[in-house]
Amino acid sequence: MVRDGRVLAAVVASQGTLHAEYGGVVPELATREHLRNWLPLARCVLAQAGVLPGELAAVAATRGPGLPNALMVGLRAAQAIAFALERPFFGIHHHEAHLYSPWIGGEPLRAQFEQFEPNVSLIVSGGHTLLVHVAAEGQHRLLGGTVDDAAGECFDKTAKLIGLPYPGGPLLDQLAVGGDPAAFPFPRPLLNEPNDDFSFSGLKTAVRYFLRDHPEVGRDPARRRDLCASVQAAIVDVLVTKTLRAARRLGVRCVTASGGVTCNRALRGRLAAECAEAGLRLRLAEPRLCTDNAAMVAVLAERLLRRGCAPTPLDAEMLPSWELT
Ligand code: KG4
Numbered sequence: 001m002v003r004d005g006r007v008l009a010a011v012v013a014s015q016g017t018l019h020a021e022y023g024g025v026v027p028e029l030a031t032r033e034h035l036r037n038w039l040p041l042a043r044c045v046l047a048q049a050g051v052l053p054g055e056l057a058a059v060a061a062t063r064g065p066g067l068p069n070a071l072m073v074g075l076r077a078a079q080a081i082a083f084a085l086e087r088p089f090f091g092i093h094h095h096e097a098h099l100y101s102p103w104i105g106g107e108p109l110r111a112q113f114e115q116f117e118p119n120v121s122l123i124v125s126g127g128h129t130l131l132v133h134v135a136a137e138g139q140h141r142l143l144g145g146t147v148d149d150a151a152g153e154c155f156d157k158t159a160k161l162i163g164l165p166y167p168g169g170p171l172l173d174q175l176a177v178g179g180d181p182a183a184f185p186f187p188r189p190l191l192n193e194p195n196d197d198f199s200f201s202g203l204k205t206a207v208r209y210f211l212r213d214h215p216e217v218g219r220d221p222a223r224r225r226d227l228c229a230s231v232q233a234a235i236v237d238v239l240v241t242k243t244l245r246a247a248r249r250l251g252v253r254c255v256t257a258s259g260g261v262t263c264n265r266a267l268r269g270r271l272a273a274e275c276a277e278a279g280l281r282l283r284l285a286e287p288r289l290c291t292d293n294a295a296m297v298a299v300l301a302e303r304l305l306r307r308g309c310a311p312t313p314l315d316a317e318m319l320p321s322w323e324l325t
């Protein structure tokens, strides 16, 4: 819930532990959880903000991209509320919301668009790895993305090979602390290609073959730390190098990052160090706003409302494969 850029209340229902049992997101379970959760969450957020439904000026939900049925639950619920209240509805692009999440911060949490400047934005999650040029608010162009696995998927799949439970990204991050990132030189796919694309499936395969040939590394705690640090370094190296290269090429003075993988300490540290060296300002989404959340959706929707953008029709369908254009 957002008013004049201030986040009045934000609640997230995480399904992490539910899906952990299956080693990945189970779409049918995700849908059922959304159905179960949306009304209690809406009530909770209204109560926390001290706002009555009739006081809402507009309603927003993610329209895509994402898992079809999970999207449909949120979209239809929000459209029904907007219909009942006779308020405009905004169907938000999930990645566009991520693009602006680094511009939300502080305590109390609020949008900081007065500080906005053109930037290159890295969105890294379990499902996406995108590099976007944000020339002005509302004006963005997709520069590149992953041609196979997302960075978070690579973290999770290599963590699984190392024997860590799903989602392994945060655990790999923890295990890498104190490990030697140069211990094992894993490949840096597409690092030197003249494009803004990423590829991570080869790295995962390299780790699989490495563990097949050196099973003792996975069993020895110190060498396991080195392995985690080395895998992490390979992923972070590619992400940071290509992001900064794009920023320099496009002449922007600012780099931003969001998405679950932006919680990774090595990624945050390396982005901070390299941006400082290159004289670029860095805006990282706060860890609580890196992962998917409704606050970034509401902030963007309020901006669209204020700018006089046309609302989304109440019968608009979800767009599971909506491209960022
Ligand atoms: O944005 P997100 O919560 O959900 C979507 O995928 O949409 O991102 C989750 C991903 C998972 O792959 C998870 O392992 C990864 O973000 N992740 C991390 C860390 N925290 C979350 N990966 C590496 N290090 C972390 N600290």
Ligand code: ZN
Pocket (backbone or CB within 6 Å): 094, 098, 125, 259, 291, 292
């Ligand atoms: Zn996301």
